[in-house]
Amino acid sequence: MSKKTKLKKEVKKAVKTLNAKKKAVNKAKNSLKSLEKAAKKKKAKKSAVKKALKVVKNKKSAVNKAVKKASKAKKALKAA
Structure with a gap:
């Protein structure tokens, strides 16, 4: 397999x-x-909302990392 197909x-x-x-x-x-x-209806606990926010933040950073990886791979492909 050539470098290009691998990339x-x-x-x-x-x-x-x-x-x-x-x-x-x-x-x-x-x-x-x-x-x-739900929190507005005062049914959900604050901790649950905080946990959800943390999850969203973690997933956002994961996506940003993936975006960087993809752009790096594309640049490498163009250079090859």
Whole structure:
């Protein structure tokens, strides 16, 4: 396998994980919204909302890392 095809595979993989992580972030955002609604009704505990916020932050950073990886892979592909 040549370097170019290897890099193409890496880019595809990076894009796949990126899309999966984006979905995860959107899911987390949606659950956070529903938690906020519940919190307004004073049904949800503050700790639950804080936990959800933490999860969203963690997933966001994971997506940002994946974006960086994907762009690096694309640059490497262009250079090859």
